[in-house]
Amino acid sequence: MLFKKILCFFIFAVIAGLFTACDSAGTDYPYGPVSQGNIEALVLNEGGINQNMGGISVLNKDGSVIPDIFREVNHRPLGDVAQSITKINGKYFVTLDNSKKIEVIDPETFGSVGTILYTQAGFPRQIVAISPTEAIVSDLERQLVRIRTVEPYGEPLEYISIPRSVEYLVTVDNKIFGMTTGGIYVFGTDNISKKAVRVIPEVKNDENTKTCRMLVDKYQRVWALMNIREGNRVCGIELVCIDPHQEKVEVSYTLPISEKANPQAGDVIGTITYNRTDIDPTLNWIYFNVKTCKSNTAAGITSVQSVYRMNIGTGEFEHYLDLPGIDMMYGFSVSPQGEVYLCDCLDYSAQRGYIRNYKKDGSIRNFRVGIYPSQVYFP
Numbered sequence: 001m002l003f004k005k006i007l008c009f010f011i012f013a014v015i016a017g018l019f020t021a022c023d024s025a026g027t028d029y030p031y032g033p034v035s036q037g038n039i040e041a042l043v044l045n046e047g048g049i050n051q052n053m054g055g056i057s058v059l060n061k062d063g064s065v066i067p068d069i070f071r072e073v074n075h076r077p078l079g080d081v082a083q084s085i086t087k088i089n090g091k092y093f094v095t096l097d098n099s100k101k102i103e104v105i106d107p108e109t110f111g112s113v114g115t116i117l118y119t120q121a122g123f124p125r126q127i128v129a130i131s132p133t134e135a136i137v138s139d140l141e142r143q144l145v146r147i148r149t150v151e152p153y154g155e156p157l158e159y160i161s162i163p164r165s166v167e168y169l170v171t172v173d174n175k176i177f178g179m180t181t182g183g184i185y186v187f188g189t190d191n192i193s194k195k196a197v198r199v200i201p202e203v204k205n206d207e208n209t210k211t212c213r214m215l216v217d218k219y220q221r222v223w224a225l226m227n228i229r230e231g232n233r234v235c236g237i238e239l240v241c242i243d244p245h246q247e248k249v250e251v252s253y254t255l256p257i258s259e260k261a262n263p264q265a266g267d268v269i270g271t272i273t274y275n276r277t278d279i280d281p282t283l284n285w286i287y288f289n290v291k292t293c294k295s296n297t298a299a300g301i302t303s304v305q306s307v308y309r310m311n312i313g314t315g316e317f318e319h320y321l322d323l324p325g326i327d328m329m330y331g332f333s334v335s336p337q338g339e340v341y342l343c344d345c346l347d348y349s350a351q352r353g354y355i356r357n358y359k360k361d362g363s364i365r366n367f368r369v370g371i372y373p374s375q376v377y378f379p
Helices: 002-023 069-074
Strands: 039-045 055-060 082-088 091-096 101-105 112-117 124-129 134-139 143-148 158-161 169-172 175-180 183-188 198-200 222-230 233-243 248-256 268-270 277-279 285-297 300-311 317-322 329-334 340-344 352-358 364-371 373-377
Touching (some): 039 082, 039 364, 055 069, 055 082, 101 124, 222 277, 222 285, 233 285, 248 300, 268 300, 277 329, 285 317, 285 329, 340 373, 352 373, 364 373
Parallel strands (some): 329 373
Antiparallel strands (some): 039 055, 082 091, 091 101, 101 112, 124 134, 134 143, 143 158, 169 175, 175 183, 183 198, 233 248, 268 285, 277 285, 285 300, 300 317, 329 340, 352 364
8 A cells, every 4th residue: 555655656746746847937948049140040030819829930941930949948838929020138038918918038038027117008019229238119099108128127118298199219319209190200329208209200001011120221221112102092102211310301202103094014013001111231122012913914902911121321212123923012021141021910810920031042932930929030
């Protein structure tokens, strides 16, 4: 009888030990630091709303994929609706708007080192550092939120009310620039308040350009993309350059959209819903998306989503790449090698999406990642 009790205790202890080993928080994946030169890119996956399925996928240089590294390492989900990933002070800061929090992650192990929980209403979106110890977070609640970027991370330091909500932010010359439907807001990093906001009114976004990042070129000038309209029709795509010192438009270039009744293959015939922008590693070329004519036959006009780019020095536009078969382009990035990475959400039906890497030699690599991939980040 005693032997049976000892045997049962031993078996229970072994099983308990196995479960403890499998679920120990912070275990490195796989049994060591992840990012020892093996990572090609990280992919932020939004996940479905109210599904708590936001995640980070790792694309390795050997072509393998870790679909949800945060869950693998921390044994819990990242959160609900991941919006952005930004590296500040050697840590990844990931905003999760529906969870109303910012997760702080170690880039070597992908273990959580802190969580900044909102203490009032808010939907955190994008982050920019404003000092060695602080950053500003954009928010859909018509506010900017100040946080600490060094330990202890704690709660947000300040909620700053502003007239309109801002999505993407850039910092240049100790100033913050953020595009809204009412113009570009400008703040000094030492005086961020509703009363201190300045506005560049002629540069503003709309429903289909609010997803376009503001970009900074090699001359430290700020660029923004706008749709040009005649009534309800979009007749052109305008790239606007802002002098950050003077806080005014320096120059702008427009790519017209064809009004031809019979467009030819390659003609720009429209813009796309929720456009995206990026700039190449040399900070000379700005990339964005349009619809071009694929064919014009007796059966009708067919279109294809295409990548255009513009040279910041000359204003020259170039038809760079076609994206056949892409219907739900949900994110867009240019790698340090100058290659296009596109987030494909397929039919937006809560299934795992793909990253399409369009290489310079014309080949395409495909990586299956998480649900609703929206951002590709290159460490």
